[in-house]
Amino acid sequence: MALQSDRANGGSGLNDDIGEAKRLELYRTQVTIREAEQRAYDLFLQNLVKGTSHLSLGQEAVAAGFAGAMQKGDLSFCTYRGHAHTLARGVSVEKVLGELMQRDNGLMRGKGGSMHLTSADHGVMGSYAIIGAHLPIACGAAWRAQYKGQKDVSVCFFGDGTTNIGAFHEALNFAAVWKLPVVFVCENNLYMEYTPIGDVTAVHNPAGDRAGSYGLEKIVIDGNDADAVYRTARAAYDKARAGRGPSLVECLTYRHSGHSRADPAKYRPEGELERWKERDPIKIYRERLLQFGIGEKVIEAIDAEVRNVVDTATETCKAAPMPPMDILTTDVYADGGWAWRN
Amino acid sequence: MVEITYRDAVIRGIAQEMQRDEDVVFLGEDVAKAGGVFKATVGLYEQFGPLRVRDTPISEQAILGAAMGAAMTGLKPIAEIMFSDFFAVCFDYIANEFPKSRYMSNGQLKCPLVVRTGNGAGSRFGAQHSQSVENWCMMIPGLKVVAPSNPRDVIGLLAAAVRDPDPVIFLEHKSLYATKGEVPDGEIVDTLGSAKIVRPGRDATILALALMVPRAVEAADKLKAEHGIDCEVIDVRSLVPLDTRTILGSVSKTHRLFTVEENPRLCGWGAEIVSIVADEAFYDLDGPPVRITTPHIPLPAADILEDAVLPTPARIVDRVKTTLNG
Numbered sequence A: 001m002a003l004q005s006d007r008a009n010g011g012s013g014l015n016d017d018i019g020e021a022k023r024l025e026l027y028r029t030q031v032t033i034r035e036a037e038q039r040a041y042d043l044f045l046q047n048l049v050k051g052t053s054h055l056s057l058g059q060e061a062v063a064a065g066f067a068g069a070m071q072k073g074d075l076s077f078c079t080y081r082g083h084a085h086t087l088a089r090g091v092s093v094e095k096v097l098g099e100l101m102q103r104d105n106g107l108m109r110g111k112g113g114s115m116h117l118t119s120a121d122h123g124v125m126g127s128y129a130i131i132g133a134h135l136p137i138a139c140g141a142a143w144r145a146q147y148k149g150q151k152d153v154s155v156c157f158f159g160d161g162t163t164n165i166g167a168f169h170e171a172l173n174f175a176a177v178w179k180l181p182v183v184f185v186c187e188n189n190l191y192m193e194y195t196p197i198g199d200v201t202a203v204h205n206p207a208g209d210r211a212g213s214y215g216l217e218k219i220v221i222d223g224n225d226a227d228a229v230y231r232t233a234r235a236a237y238d239k240a241r242a243g244r245g246p247s248l249v250e251c252l253t254y255r256h257s258g259h260s261r262a263d264p265a266k267y268r269p270e271g272e273l274e275r276w277k278e279r280d281p282i283k284i285y286r287e288r289l290l291q292f293g294i295g296e297k298v299i300e301a302i303d304a305e306v307r308n309v310v311d312t313a314t315e316t317c318k319a320a321p322m323p324p325m326d327i328l329t330t331d332v333y334a335d336g337g338w339a340w341r342n
Numbered sequence B: 001m002v003e004i005t006y007r008d009a010v011i012r013g014i015a016q017e018m019q020r021d022e023d024v025v026f027l028g029e030d031v032a033k034a035g036g037v038f039k040a041t042v043g044l045y046e047q048f049g050p051l052r053v054r055d056t057p058i059s060e061q062a063i064l065g066a067a068m069g070a071a072m073t074g075l076k077p078i079a080e081i082m083f084s085d086f087f088a089v090c091f092d093y094i095a096n097e098f099p100k101s102r103y104m105s106n107g108q109l110k111c112p113l114v115v116r117t118g119n120g121a122g123s124r125f126g127a128q129h130s131q132s133v134e135n136w137c138m139m140i141p142g143l144k145v146v147a148p149s150n151p152r153d154v155i156g157l158l159a160a161a162v163r164d165p166d167p168v169i170f171l172e173h174k175s176l177y178a179t180k181g182e183v184p185d186g187e188i189v190d191t192l193g194s195a196k197i198v199r200p201g202r203d204a205t206i207l208a209l210a211l212m213v214p215r216a217v218e219a220a221d222k223l224k225a226e227h228g229i230d231c232e233v234i235d236v237r238s239l240v241p242l243d244t245r246t247i248l249g250s251v252s253k254t255h256r257l258f259t260v261e262e263n264p265r266l267c268g269w270g271a272e273i274v275s276i277v278a279d280e281a282f283y284d285l286d287g288p289p290v291r292i293t294t295p296h297i298p299l300p301a302a303d304i305l306e307d308a309v310l311p312t313p314a315r316i317v318d319r320v321k322t323t324l325n326g
C-alpha cells in the first residue's frame, strides 16, 4: 500500500516540486472553502439558506489538492457535498452562495440548489445527489476524451458510503476495462449520513481495499494534508493523460460539521471531533507555510482578503432578487422550453 | 424501394447515422462482436470498428451513465439496454439524470443520446422479459419517447432520435423484429412528435403503438369488411412529444375514440390521451372513449396465457363493434 503522505512530507522545502505560488494557491483555496462553508452554515441558521446543504468543513484539503493539480479543461463531477469542489475550480463565492440562498444571481438561478452546483465553464460538470450516479457519468466523459484523443481528465468525488452502492463497482470495472482517463476520489470522512462506515462495510478501507478487485493500486492518503493530496492527484492525472487508465484514491479525512443542515452529529464518540481538529487541514497547512518561511503577514493578508470576498458576496446575495417565475419552464428540453405536445 | 425486416432496419438506421457523424458511437451488452441478442446490430462492429461499436460488461448503470457523460461532453451515443424490463436496474439515469441535468443546471448541460431497447411481449419470456414500459418513460419531464411499428419508421425515427438534442428512449418491439416492410432507398430522416394516420376512416379513431398498430389495422379491415364500420387507425409513434393535433383532428371527424395499448392498464399512455381529449374535445365525442389494454397483471409465460391477455384484432373488433352498435 502506498501511504503517500510519507512521500509528501519528504519534500525539500518551499521551492520543491510544489513551490511557493502553488502553495499559496492551495492555502487560499482551503481558506475560501472554510470561510464560505462557515458562512453557508450561519446563513442556514438565519433561514437565508433553505432546503438543505452539506458542508465540507474539515475536508478542504481534498478539494484544494485535487483542483489545484488540474489543468484547464479537466472535468469535476461532484456530489451534493460539492460546494468545496465547485469553489476549488474557481467558481465565485457569490455564485455559490447565491444558489444556496435561492437567488437569481446563483449559479443556476435557483433551479438546481445546493446539491446540484454546476459550472460548465469551470469544468464543474454537475453535482449529483443520487449516491453513486456520477461515477458512470464521469466514465462517459472520460470515454469521450479517449475517443476524441483529447487530453483532459475526468475527476469524480464521492464519499466512503458510496463505495457500497452498485454504480461504484460498475464504474470501477468499466473504467478499468476500457482504460479510461478518469480519477475516482473517495473522501473517507468515516461516516455515511449518521452511521460509521465501518459498521456497514466488509473491508477496512472502503475504497482502498476494493481497488485490487479492479486491478488498481491501493492508494490511501492523508486527506488533511493538501500537499499529499496535490501530489497524489498530479500522479493520477499524469497516469490518466498518458493513457494508462483510471485511479482510485481514498483520502482519509473528517467533516467537522454534521452531515447536513444543522445536524448536531450526536452519533460521534466523545473526543473524536477534537482529535480530528488537531489535524485540521488549514492548521496543518498554515504551519507548513510558516515552516517554509512564508511570513505570517502574507498568510494573514490572504485570510483577510478571503473574508472580505465572503462578506461582500454575502451582502450581494442578500440584496439579490429572487428568481423570476418565467424561468420555471425554461430548459426542460434543448429548444429552451418544456413543450411535450403540439 | 426495398423490402427489409424491422431487425435489418435497426442495423440500417444505426449505420446511416454512424456513417454521417463520427460523434455517433454505440455501446451495449453483446452488441458488437456478437451482433446483439436479437441480431439487430449484426455487422456494425465490422463496419465501424471497435472504437465506435463497443461491448460492455453487464452493467446497465455503467452503460447509461457512460452514455450520459459522453453525451454531455460532445458525443452522440446510442446505448442499448437489451430488454426494456432492465430499465428497472438503471432507472436512476432514465428518471433522475438524463432528463433533469439540463433543467437543474439552468441550461448549462446537454444530454443528446438515444437509449434503444427491446420492448414488449409475444416471445413467451414471462413477466421480466416481456413488459411494455413506455408508460414508465412517458411520465418523466425532459425525456422523449418513441416506438416505431414498421421498418421505415425504425430508420426514420432512429435518425431523428440520434439527431435530436434531447435524451430519447427508443422502444423497439421484440415481436416486430422479424416483420417486413418497404423502405425507400437512400437516407431516411423522420420527425419526432408526429403521429401517422395509417388507415383513414370516418366512424371511429383507433390509436395504437408499435405491435398494436398492425393489430389495429387488421381489426379495422375486419370491422369494415364484416360490420361496415370504417375506422381511422393512427400510429401514435411518438409519446413525447405527443402529436395531439393529429389525434384531436381525427376525433373531431370520427367522434369516437379507442386506444389499443399493450401496457398494463394503470397509467397507460391511452389514459393520458383520453384525459386530453376529455379536456379539449369532450363535445366532439359521441360516446365515452374506450381503452383496450392488457389487464393489470404481470405477464404470464405460457403462449396460451400470454395470447389471452394482449389486445388482439378479435378483441379490438369486439370492443369497437359492441361500443358503436350498443
Ligand SMILES: Cc1ncc(C[n+]2csc(CCOP(=O)(O)OP(=O)(O)O)c2C)c(N)n1
Binding pocket: A081, A129, A130, A131, A158, A159, A160, A161, A162, A163, A187, A189, A191, A192, A193, A259
Ligand atoms: C441512492 C441514494 N441512497 C441514499 C441517499 C441518501 N443519502 C444522502 S447522503 C448519504 C450518505 C452518503 O455518505 P458518503 O458517501 O460517505 O458521503 P458523505 O455524505 O459522507 O460525503 C445518504 C445515505 C441518496 N442520496 N442516494
Ligand SMILES: [Mg+2]
Binding pocket: A159, A160, A161, A187, A188, A189, A190, A191, A192, A193
Ligand atoms: Mg462519508
